[in-house]
Amino acid sequence: MFMYPIFITDDADAHVEIPSLPGQARWGVNRLEGFLGPLVAKGLQSVILFGVPLKCNKDARGSPADDPEGPVISAIRRLRTLFPALYIAADVCLCEYTSHGHCGLFRPDASGTLLPEESAARIADVALAYAAAGAHCVAPSDMMDGRIYAIKRRLMDAGYANRCTLMSYSAKFASALYGPFRDAAGSAPAFGDRKCYQLPPQGKGLARRAIKRDVAEGADIIMVKPALPYLDIIQDAAELAPDLPLACYQVSGEYAMIVAGARAGVYDLKTMAFETSESFARAGCTLILSYFTPQFLDWLEV
Numbered sequence: 001m002f003m004y005p006i007f008i009t010d011d012a013d014a015h016v017e018i019p020s021l022p023g024q025a026r027w028g029v030n031r032l033e034g035f036l037g038p039l040v041a042k043g044l045q046s047v048i049l050f051g052v053p054l055k056c057n058k059d060a061r062g063s064p065a066d067d068p069e070g071p072v073i074s075a076i077r078r079l080r081t082l083f084p085a086l087y088i089a090a091d092v093c094l095c096e097y098t099s100h101g102h103c104g105l106f107r108p109d110a111s112g113t114l115l116p117e118e119s120a121a122r123i124a125d126v127a128l129a130y131a132a133a134g135a136h137c138v139a140p141s142d143m144m145d146g147r148i149y150a151i152k153r154r155l156m157d158a159g160y161a162n163r164c165t166l167m168s169y170s171a172k173f174a175s176a177l178y179g180p181f182r183d184a185a186g187s188a189p190a191f192g193d194r195k196c197y198q199l200p201p202q203g204k205g206l207a208r209r210a211i212k213r214d215v216a217e218g219a220d221i222i223m224v225k226p227a228l229p230y231l232d233i234i235q236d237a238a239e240l241a242p243d244l245p246l247a248c249y250q251v252s253g254e255y256a257m258i259v260a261g262a263r264a265g266v267y268d269l270k271t272m273a274f275e276t277s278e279s280f281a282r283a284g285c286t287l288i289l290s291y292f293t294p295q296f297l298d299w300l301e302v
Protein backbone atom coordinates (compact mmCIF):
# COMPACT_ATOMS: atom_id res chain seq x y z
CA MET A 1 0.00 0.00 0.00
CA PHE A 2 2.97 2.34 0.35
CA MET A 3 4.43 4.58 -2.31
CA TYR A 4 7.66 6.33 -1.36
CA PRO A 5 8.16 10.01 -2.38
CA ILE A 6 11.75 10.72 -3.40
CA PHE A 7 13.55 13.89 -4.43
CA ILE A 8 15.82 13.79 -7.47
CA THR A 9 18.23 16.63 -8.03
CA ASP A 10 20.24 17.60 -11.09
CA ASP A 11 23.65 16.96 -9.54
CA ALA A 12 24.09 13.30 -10.51
CA ASP A 13 26.27 12.42 -7.52
CA ALA A 14 24.34 14.32 -4.87
CA HIS A 15 23.18 12.94 -1.56
CA VAL A 16 22.08 15.95 0.49
CA GLU A 17 20.04 15.56 3.68
CA ILE A 18 16.94 17.77 3.96
CA PRO A 19 17.01 19.36 7.43
CA SER A 20 13.27 20.06 7.59
CA LEU A 21 12.47 16.48 6.55
CA PRO A 22 14.54 14.31 8.90
CA GLY A 23 15.80 11.12 7.27
CA GLN A 24 14.97 12.27 3.72
CA ALA A 25 17.47 13.56 1.16
CA ARG A 26 17.90 14.90 -2.34
CA TRP A 27 19.45 12.26 -4.53
CA GLY A 28 21.36 12.38 -7.81
CA VAL A 29 20.69 9.69 -10.43
CA ASN A 30 24.07 8.04 -9.83
CA ARG A 31 23.10 7.47 -6.21
CA LEU A 32 19.76 5.78 -6.87
CA GLU A 33 21.12 2.24 -7.01
CA GLY A 34 22.78 2.49 -3.61
CA PHE A 35 19.81 4.32 -2.11
CA LEU A 36 16.94 2.19 -3.40
CA GLY A 37 18.66 -1.19 -3.94
CA PRO A 38 18.42 -2.20 -0.26
CA LEU A 39 14.82 -0.96 -0.06
CA VAL A 40 13.78 -2.90 -3.17
CA ALA A 41 15.44 -5.99 -1.62
CA LYS A 42 13.26 -5.44 1.46
CA GLY A 43 10.08 -5.25 -0.63
CA LEU A 44 9.72 -1.64 -1.81
CA GLN A 45 7.01 -1.71 -4.50
CA SER A 46 6.67 1.84 -5.73
CA VAL A 47 8.12 5.34 -5.68
CA ILE A 48 6.93 8.78 -6.76
CA LEU A 49 9.60 11.10 -8.13
CA PHE A 50 9.89 14.83 -7.52
CA GLY A 51 12.41 16.84 -9.50
CA VAL A 52 14.62 19.32 -7.65
CA PRO A 53 16.49 21.26 -10.32
CA LEU A 54 19.17 23.46 -8.77
CA LYS A 55 21.38 24.22 -11.75
CA CYS A 56 18.90 24.72 -14.60
CA ASN A 57 17.56 28.00 -15.95
CA LYS A 58 13.99 28.38 -14.72
CA ASP A 59 11.66 30.37 -16.94
CA ALA A 60 8.01 31.45 -17.07
CA ARG A 61 6.95 28.24 -18.89
CA GLY A 62 8.86 25.82 -16.69
CA SER A 63 10.84 24.59 -19.69
CA PRO A 64 13.27 22.42 -17.68
CA ALA A 65 10.35 20.20 -16.53
CA ASP A 66 10.57 18.04 -19.64
CA ASP A 67 14.25 18.50 -20.45
CA PRO A 68 15.31 15.01 -21.63
CA GLU A 69 18.50 15.39 -19.58
CA GLY A 70 16.61 16.71 -16.54
CA PRO A 71 16.51 14.89 -13.20
CA VAL A 72 13.07 13.28 -13.47
CA ILE A 73 13.41 11.87 -16.98
CA SER A 74 16.96 10.68 -16.23
CA ALA A 75 15.76 9.03 -13.02
CA ILE A 76 12.81 7.30 -14.71
CA ARG A 77 15.12 5.81 -17.33
CA ARG A 78 17.71 4.76 -14.76
CA LEU A 79 15.16 3.20 -12.39
CA ARG A 80 13.44 1.25 -15.17
CA THR A 81 16.80 -0.34 -15.99
CA LEU A 82 17.97 -0.87 -12.41
CA PHE A 83 14.73 -2.17 -10.91
CA PRO A 84 12.43 -3.66 -13.58
CA ALA A 85 9.75 -4.62 -11.01
CA LEU A 86 9.59 -1.22 -9.29
CA TYR A 87 6.46 0.83 -10.02
CA ILE A 88 7.54 4.35 -10.95
CA ALA A 89 5.22 7.31 -10.61
CA ALA A 90 6.27 10.85 -11.49
CA ASP A 91 4.78 13.97 -9.97
CA VAL A 92 3.94 16.41 -12.74
CA CYS A 93 4.07 20.09 -11.95
CA LEU A 94 5.71 23.28 -13.09
CA CYS A 95 6.46 25.01 -9.77
CA GLU A 96 9.87 23.39 -9.39
CA TYR A 97 10.79 24.69 -12.87
CA THR A 98 9.14 28.10 -13.22
CA SER A 99 10.96 31.34 -12.43
CA HIS A 100 7.85 32.52 -10.50
CA GLY A 101 7.50 29.24 -8.58
CA HIS A 102 3.82 28.80 -9.39
CA CYS A 103 2.27 25.59 -10.69
CA GLY A 104 0.79 27.04 -13.90
CA LEU A 105 1.37 29.65 -16.60
CA PHE A 106 0.49 33.32 -16.28
CA ARG A 107 -1.02 35.72 -18.74
CA PRO A 108 1.99 37.71 -20.04
CA ASP A 109 0.37 41.10 -19.28
CA ALA A 110 1.33 41.36 -15.57
CA SER A 111 -2.32 41.07 -14.52
CA GLY A 112 -1.29 38.11 -12.38
CA THR A 113 -3.95 35.93 -14.01
CA LEU A 114 -3.34 32.24 -14.61
CA LEU A 115 -4.04 30.73 -18.01
CA PRO A 116 -5.88 27.47 -17.31
CA GLU A 117 -5.97 26.06 -20.84
CA GLU A 118 -2.35 26.90 -21.69
CA SER A 119 -1.29 25.58 -18.28
CA ALA A 120 -3.15 22.29 -18.81
CA ALA A 121 -1.63 21.92 -22.28
CA ARG A 122 1.88 22.53 -20.92
CA ILE A 123 1.29 20.07 -18.04
CA ALA A 124 0.06 17.51 -20.58
CA ASP A 125 3.31 17.92 -22.58
CA VAL A 126 5.33 17.24 -19.45
CA ALA A 127 3.17 14.24 -18.48
CA LEU A 128 3.61 12.74 -21.94
CA ALA A 129 7.39 13.21 -21.76
CA TYR A 130 7.48 11.30 -18.44
CA ALA A 131 5.23 8.55 -19.83
CA ALA A 132 7.43 8.25 -22.92
CA ALA A 133 10.51 7.99 -20.68
CA GLY A 134 8.89 4.98 -19.01
CA ALA A 135 6.89 6.24 -16.03
CA HIS A 136 4.16 3.78 -15.07
CA CYS A 137 2.11 6.58 -13.59
CA VAL A 138 1.93 10.35 -13.95
CA ALA A 139 0.53 12.38 -11.08
CA PRO A 140 -0.31 16.02 -11.84
CA SER A 141 -0.22 18.14 -8.66
CA ASP A 142 -0.62 21.56 -10.31
CA MET A 143 -4.42 21.79 -9.81
CA MET A 144 -5.10 23.77 -13.00
CA ASP A 145 -8.69 23.34 -14.24
CA GLY A 146 -9.08 20.83 -17.03
CA ARG A 147 -5.67 19.22 -16.66
CA ILE A 148 -6.90 15.67 -16.17
CA TYR A 149 -8.82 15.67 -19.43
CA ALA A 150 -5.91 17.38 -21.22
CA ILE A 151 -3.40 14.80 -19.98
CA LYS A 152 -5.66 11.81 -20.66
CA ARG A 153 -6.34 13.08 -24.17
CA ARG A 154 -2.63 13.64 -24.84
CA LEU A 155 -1.70 10.18 -23.53
CA MET A 156 -4.44 8.59 -25.66
CA ASP A 157 -3.41 10.45 -28.80
CA ALA A 158 0.21 9.37 -28.33
CA GLY A 159 -0.69 5.75 -27.56
CA TYR A 160 0.27 5.80 -23.89
CA ALA A 161 -3.13 5.80 -22.18
CA ASN A 162 -3.11 2.05 -21.61
CA ARG A 163 0.54 2.02 -20.53
CA CYS A 164 0.56 4.90 -18.10
CA THR A 165 -1.79 5.41 -15.16
CA LEU A 166 -3.12 8.89 -14.43
CA MET A 167 -3.22 9.62 -10.71
CA SER A 168 -4.91 12.90 -9.92
CA TYR A 169 -4.25 14.98 -6.85
CA SER A 170 -7.99 15.57 -6.98
CA ALA A 171 -8.60 17.00 -3.54
CA LYS A 172 -5.44 18.97 -2.83
CA PHE A 173 -5.94 21.57 -0.14
CA ALA A 174 -4.04 24.83 0.31
CA SER A 175 -2.35 23.53 3.43
CA ALA A 176 0.18 24.80 5.95
CA LEU A 177 1.68 21.31 5.88
CA TYR A 178 3.70 21.64 2.64
CA GLY A 179 6.49 23.75 4.18
CA PRO A 180 9.22 21.11 4.40
CA PHE A 181 8.46 19.95 0.84
CA ARG A 182 8.80 23.45 -0.57
CA ASP A 183 12.08 23.73 1.29
CA ALA A 184 13.19 20.35 -0.13
CA ALA A 185 12.06 21.05 -3.68
CA GLY A 186 12.87 24.77 -3.77
CA SER A 187 9.32 25.38 -5.00
CA ALA A 188 7.98 28.11 -2.73
CA PRO A 189 6.11 30.68 -4.87
CA ALA A 190 8.08 33.87 -5.53
CA PHE A 191 4.95 35.92 -4.82
CA GLY A 192 1.44 35.27 -3.52
CA ASP A 193 0.24 31.82 -2.52
CA ARG A 194 -1.48 28.81 -4.05
CA LYS A 195 -4.98 29.59 -2.78
CA CYS A 196 -6.27 30.34 -6.28
CA TYR A 197 -5.73 26.77 -7.42
CA GLN A 198 -5.65 24.64 -4.28
CA LEU A 199 -8.79 24.00 -2.22
CA PRO A 200 -9.68 25.97 0.93
CA PRO A 201 -9.52 23.71 4.02
CA GLN A 202 -13.22 24.21 4.76
CA GLY A 203 -14.22 23.39 1.17
CA LYS A 204 -15.90 20.01 1.50
CA GLY A 205 -18.32 20.63 -1.37
CA LEU A 206 -15.51 21.89 -3.60
CA ALA A 207 -13.49 18.77 -2.84
CA ARG A 208 -16.43 16.51 -3.66
CA ARG A 209 -16.98 18.34 -6.94
CA ALA A 210 -13.27 18.14 -7.80
CA ILE A 211 -13.28 14.38 -7.19
CA LYS A 212 -16.35 13.84 -9.39
CA ARG A 213 -14.89 16.09 -12.10
CA ASP A 214 -11.58 14.19 -12.16
CA VAL A 215 -13.37 10.83 -12.41
CA ALA A 216 -15.37 12.22 -15.34
CA GLU A 217 -12.21 13.63 -16.98
CA GLY A 218 -10.49 10.24 -16.95
CA ALA A 219 -8.44 9.92 -13.76
CA ASP A 220 -7.36 6.34 -12.95
CA ILE A 221 -6.48 6.98 -9.30
CA ILE A 222 -7.92 9.67 -7.03
CA MET A 223 -5.77 11.24 -4.34
CA VAL A 224 -6.53 13.28 -1.24
CA LYS A 225 -3.80 15.51 0.19
CA PRO A 226 -2.89 16.16 3.00
CA ALA A 227 -4.20 13.05 4.71
CA LEU A 228 -4.78 13.21 8.47
CA PRO A 229 -6.74 16.51 8.64
CA TYR A 230 -8.85 15.35 5.67
CA LEU A 231 -10.06 11.88 6.64
CA ASP A 232 -13.65 12.92 5.91
CA ILE A 233 -12.63 13.79 2.35
CA ILE A 234 -10.95 10.39 1.96
CA GLN A 235 -14.18 8.79 3.06
CA ASP A 236 -16.15 10.98 0.64
CA ALA A 237 -13.80 10.00 -2.21
CA ALA A 238 -14.29 6.31 -1.42
CA GLU A 239 -18.02 6.88 -1.76
CA LEU A 240 -17.81 9.09 -4.88
CA ALA A 241 -15.25 6.99 -6.78
CA PRO A 242 -15.89 3.45 -5.52
CA ASP A 243 -14.38 1.78 -8.57
CA LEU A 244 -11.03 3.58 -8.58
CA PRO A 245 -8.02 3.05 -6.34
CA LEU A 246 -7.89 5.76 -3.70
CA ALA A 247 -4.64 7.32 -2.57
CA CYS A 248 -3.76 9.77 0.14
CA TYR A 249 -0.55 11.72 0.67
CA GLN A 250 0.72 12.00 4.22
CA VAL A 251 2.62 15.15 3.34
CA SER A 252 5.94 16.56 4.47
CA GLY A 253 4.49 18.63 7.32
CA GLU A 254 2.56 15.66 8.67
CA TYR A 255 5.72 13.56 8.59
CA ALA A 256 7.82 16.32 10.21
CA MET A 257 5.15 16.83 12.88
CA ILE A 258 5.04 13.12 13.75
CA VAL A 259 8.85 12.91 13.93
CA ALA A 260 9.03 16.08 16.06
CA GLY A 261 6.32 14.81 18.41
CA ALA A 262 8.12 11.52 18.88
CA ARG A 263 11.40 13.35 19.58
CA ALA A 264 9.59 15.46 22.18
CA GLY A 265 8.38 12.30 23.89
CA VAL A 266 4.70 12.83 23.06
CA TYR A 267 4.33 9.29 21.64
CA ASP A 268 6.27 6.42 20.17
CA LEU A 269 7.15 7.06 16.51
CA LYS A 270 6.31 3.61 15.21
CA THR A 271 2.98 3.47 17.06
CA MET A 272 2.00 6.87 15.68
CA ALA A 273 3.08 6.02 12.12
CA PHE A 274 0.94 2.88 12.28
CA GLU A 275 -2.02 4.67 13.87
CA THR A 276 -2.16 7.37 11.18
CA SER A 277 -1.69 4.88 8.31
CA GLU A 278 -4.37 2.61 9.74
CA SER A 279 -6.73 5.58 9.90
CA PHE A 280 -6.15 6.23 6.17
CA ALA A 281 -6.94 2.60 5.36
CA ARG A 282 -10.01 2.73 7.61
CA ALA A 283 -11.26 5.85 5.79
CA GLY A 284 -10.97 3.99 2.48
CA CYS A 285 -7.44 4.43 1.09
CA THR A 286 -5.79 1.62 -0.83
CA LEU A 287 -2.56 3.53 -1.48
CA ILE A 288 -0.58 5.72 0.91
CA LEU A 289 2.16 8.10 -0.18
CA SER A 290 4.41 8.11 2.86
CA TYR A 291 7.88 9.28 3.85
CA PHE A 292 7.72 6.46 6.43
CA THR A 293 7.79 3.82 3.66
CA PRO A 294 11.40 2.68 4.31
CA GLN A 295 10.62 2.31 8.01
CA PHE A 296 7.45 0.36 7.29
CA LEU A 297 9.53 -2.10 5.26
CA ASP A 298 11.43 -2.85 8.46
CA TRP A 299 8.45 -2.66 10.77
CA LEU A 300 6.32 -4.93 8.61
CA GLU A 301 9.24 -7.23 7.70
CA VAL A 302 7.85 -7.93 4.22
Ligand SMILES: NCc1[nH]cc(CCC(=O)O)c1CC(=O)O
Nearest residue numbers: 093141142177178181251252253
Ligand atom coordinates in the same frame (compact mmCIF):
# COMPACT_ATOMS: atom_id res chain seq x y z
N1 LIG B 1 3.16 20.82 -6.94
C1 LIG B 1 3.70 21.07 -5.73
C2 LIG B 1 3.64 20.00 -4.71
N2 LIG B 1 3.63 18.67 -4.98
C3 LIG B 1 3.63 18.00 -3.75
C4 LIG B 1 3.62 18.93 -2.74
C5 LIG B 1 3.63 18.69 -1.26
C6 LIG B 1 4.14 17.38 -0.81
C7 LIG B 1 4.55 17.36 0.63
O1 LIG B 1 4.39 18.35 1.37
O2 LIG B 1 5.06 16.31 1.07
C8 LIG B 1 3.62 20.19 -3.34
C9 LIG B 1 3.68 21.45 -2.57
C10 LIG B 1 2.76 22.54 -2.89
O3 LIG B 1 1.68 22.36 -3.45
O4 LIG B 1 3.16 23.64 -2.55
Ligand SMILES: [Zn+2]
Nearest residue numbers: 093094095103
Ligand atom coordinates in the same frame (compact mmCIF):
# COMPACT_ATOMS: atom_id res chain seq x y z
ZN1 LIG C 1 3.34 22.78 -8.21
Ligand SMILES: [Zn+2]
Nearest residue numbers: 194195196197
Ligand atom coordinates in the same frame (compact mmCIF):
# COMPACT_ATOMS: atom_id res chain seq x y z
ZN1 LIG D 1 -6.87 34.35 -5.61
